[in-house]
Every structure is written in structure tokens, then in C-alpha cells.
Amino acid sequence: MSTYSFVLYVAGQTQRSQEALENLRSLCEARLRGAYELTVVDAVERPELAERWRILATPTVVRLRPEPPRRVIGDLSDLHRAALALGLPDEFGGA
């Protein structure tokens, strides 16, 4: 059972959506060794979910676990800052 759980909100199949997904995946693979859950929600297709979770900007990553939840907005192009903001362990710490 994974300790990390993420929801990535994107809007449509845009390049920005793809980049956000790739950046998040590569971060998780590198730092969590694949031990994570990731759900992708397209706000255009599921606006009611975006409404319920009060998502304004896309892409937005919501880290549901571990508690407390954290949010990061943007395509995560700065991997180092993204890792810090998402509270991921250091790359070399586990490697």
C-alpha cells in the first residue's frame, strides 16, 4: 500500500497537461520508487469534481496523502521546487 497519493487536475489534452503529467511521474519514480497512487482528472470532462475540490488553475496537483493535503499549481517544470512543494523525500536519501 502506497503512502503517497496524488490527484492531478488538468484541462484538456494540452501540451501543458502532458508536461505536468510527465514531470509528476518522473518525480515520483525517482523519489518514491513507484510507490504512489496517481489519478488524473480532466476538469473539462469532470467540471463537477473541479467544483467540489475548488480547482481554479490547471494544472494543479493535490497531494491527498500523507496528510495534511498540499497543493501545487503549475506544470512542475522546476522539478526541484516541485519536489519541495510536494514534500517528496530527497532523491539520494533513498537511493
Added chain:
Amino acid sequence: MAAGDDTLARVPTSINGFDRVALGGLPKGRCTLVTGTAGSGKTLFAVEFLARGRQRFGDPGVFVTFEEPPADIRRNAASLGFDIAAWEAEGTWAFVDAAPDIADEGPTVGTYDFRALVARIGDAVRRTGATRVSLDSLGAIFTRFPDKTVVRHELFRIATTLEDLGVTSVMTAERTDEYGSISRYDVEEFVLNNVVVLRNGLHQERRRRTVEIVKLRGAPHRTGEWLFTIDPRDGIVVIPLAFLPLGKGSVRRDRVSSGIPALDDMCGGGFFRDAVILLSGPTGVGKTLTALGFMVAGVDAGERCLLYTFDETQEQLRRSMAGWGVDLDRMDATGLLTLLSEYPETSSLEDHFIRIRRSVEEFRPQRLVIDALSALERIGTPRALLDFVIALGAVVRPRGVTTLLTALPGQLYPGPGGPSIAEQIASLTDVAVLLRYIESPGHVGRAVAVLQTRGSAHDHRVREVTIDDTGLHVGAPLKGMSNILAGYGSPLLDTGPWPAGTAEATSQPEPHE
């Protein structure tokens, strides 16, 4: 989009008086920017645009809030009689809640857009079938996202999306000062076509709210700043409501009595039922007494009468009435007479107007007295007082309320100095009744003149007036008097006894000392 007939189509806001300034409402299918400083009424404008549309026209609406939580908006709207929760339950109102919440805050890493918000708005519009959308307020979103260029670009996307959806929308934005650039973050660049500015300044130590339509897609609208007030029950009320059509074809030709038979004769048989009468005279000359006689005549004729006094308390007024032999118990028993007393200084002129209008709507009087208009000069500019009279006329004329306004002559007829606001006020009324002191060697008396009666023959002579225990009496024409209109009349020749020599016939008692 090509300019066609549809560019002139308007959506009425139904905000009190605003559509008259906007000549019909906001451009249909377009986005209008409403800007103002803090406390200028932006949120209220956004709420009323939706709520009045839903209430009056059944238009579904979507409210996108960036600032106040929906619960606060529901509660504030309830005080204006809007049951937003009920509309939400029936699916004709939806909130898109984008208000800040500490749990939603997060840093930004890399590029982003507001497509999720656009998707939420689009979804809410489709779900409710909304034709109206309000977004309040854009400033809040700028403070939460660091990149102003991105935010501006994304707001442009939202505005474009709203226009593509075919909805008519209002966006509110902050201004830092009353007369600077249109909005704080230059958001006007994407809604350049339609801009409304709400101002909330201090003018001569009094709060002064105005609304100005800066542009409206090149469509015609009233220019300049228009006074408005925020009423606890009616919300935004723009004044004057002066552009009302003056009751086409509904001019009343029937007459009502002034309560003084001789004055009725001077006016050609009484006042027209829809007349506005200006009764001017110096202090103590008998204006209030004349006004009361006008009310009593109304009650005697079975008419509902409303008297607003700004000069006295209700107790003072009732005491005076009793002193003049008015049977107050009998008056009260009829239920036809309502006396209201207010201090001018307790409210702005706009607020007084709204209260008077509300009383007229609720009590439905056939006669209205305002005693005295001059007292209201203390709280407003001459221009505002003129607007007040114009707006009042628009309320009473279509309803056929015979309206008597009293005023001091000094302010209203300043004499030399050219046409004044006062003269403009006089020109707005149908009848001017002038009560004046007249002075002759060793004696001060009173005289009355009827200056104009619109569309009716009348007596141009100056007549003597006497006041005794039974009230005010109009007597014979005075000859050889001059300067009556200037305030204090005096004989042309200061020889000969008065009044015997100046009055044709003195059947009336001697004037009091």
C-alpha cells in the same frame, strides 16, 4: 463578431434607476466591467444584476465569487428579499466558489492557466441555463496568483468564453482611487467596450455615491455621474429617476380643492389633481397653515393624505394643528391622514427621496405635502435638490398625487444673479403660490399671488391674506402694491392709510399685529 442589430440589444439590470442611465440596460451577450473603490457597491451591483434578473424575468444566473464566501452572499442578499438558496434548490442559480480558502492555497511551479475555472463556469452555465453571469471581484484573484500577465490573459479567456456562451455578464474590479485609472490591474484592456464606474466620495463632509457609464460599446447612454444610494431594502437606487415618461396621455383635468375657496378661484377652480404646487413664503407667513388646510380638505373629501415635515417634530405639528382648530381625533379616526417627521440631517437627500417614494408606494396617498423643501437645502447641493424635485415629480405625477411643496422664498428666489436652481425648481412645478408679508407705514400684512398655472387660466392679481382663529383667509385684490415677488411688498405711493386705502374691499377681519 460582426456588428449588427444585436449589438444594440440590452439586458435590463432592473437595478433601481440604472437602466434609465444606461438607456435600457447592459449590452446583451457581452461582458461589462464594473469598477469602484472598496465599499463602492460593486458586489451589490453584481448580486443585484443576477438576483433582479431571476426575480423579475426568471433569468437563471451563475455567480462566480473570488472574494466573499457564498454563505455571506446568500445572507446579504436575503436582507434585500432575495432567496438565493431557494433558487439554488430549483436549479436557477449556481455559485462557482472561487473564494480564497487556506486549505486551497499552494505555491506555483511553472506555467498554468485558468481552464479549470473556465470549465466550472461553463458547466454551471449549462446546468442552470444561465443567461446572466456575475464575477466578483477580479482583484482578489490577482492577489492570489503572482503573475499578473498570466492572470490578465486568463481573465481575457474567461470574458471570451462568457461571450461565446452568449451570456450577459458583469465583472467587478477594484480601483485604488476615485478618479485615477479605471481599474487597479488594468483589467479594462480586455473588456474595453463596456465600463461602469461606481464612486464613493466625500463631498462637503457628506458621503456621495455616483455611478458613471464610461463606455457602452459605442451605444448611447447618459453621460456624467449620477447620484445613487444604497438602501437597506431596495439596494442600489440611482437618482434621479427623472427620465420617466411623464405619463403619456394620462394628464388629469379634474380639480381638487386647496382647502381655501378663494385660492381655488385664483387658480381657476382648484389645483389639477396631478399638479405639483410650490408654496413659497417667509417664516411665519402661513405656509404650514395653508399646507394643513390642504390636507384637511383632502381628508374631508375622503382622500388619503401624507404629510412629511422636515421642520418640526410630529408633536410640534400636532400641537400647532390643535391650535388652529383642526380636530385631530377625527382626522386620526378616518385613517386617511399620515404624518411623518424627519430631521433633514439624519440622511442624505437620496435616502430621503427613497423613503418618501416608499411611503407614496405603500400608503398610496392622493395628496402629499412636503414641509419644507428649504430644510433639505441644508443637506444637498442646489443641483441635488433640483434632482430631488425632478425625481419626486416622476413619482407623484403618474400616480395623480396632488403634491404641495413649501419653501422659503429667500433661497428659492435669490433675486439678482440670473436664473437659479430655485427658478428651475419653480419651472418644474405646475403652480407657484406666493405668500408674502406686505409692509405699509405702521403696518405689516400678508398677501398671496398665484404666479403660474400650467394649462389653465388664473387670477393674476395679488390678494390680501388674513389669519385668524379659524385659519387663513384670502380677501380682496390689493392695488398699488409692488415688490411682492421680491419678498416684502410695499405700496407704490407711501401715502394714505393701509389697508383701507390699498384693499378694494376689506370684508375680512383686521390682520393681527
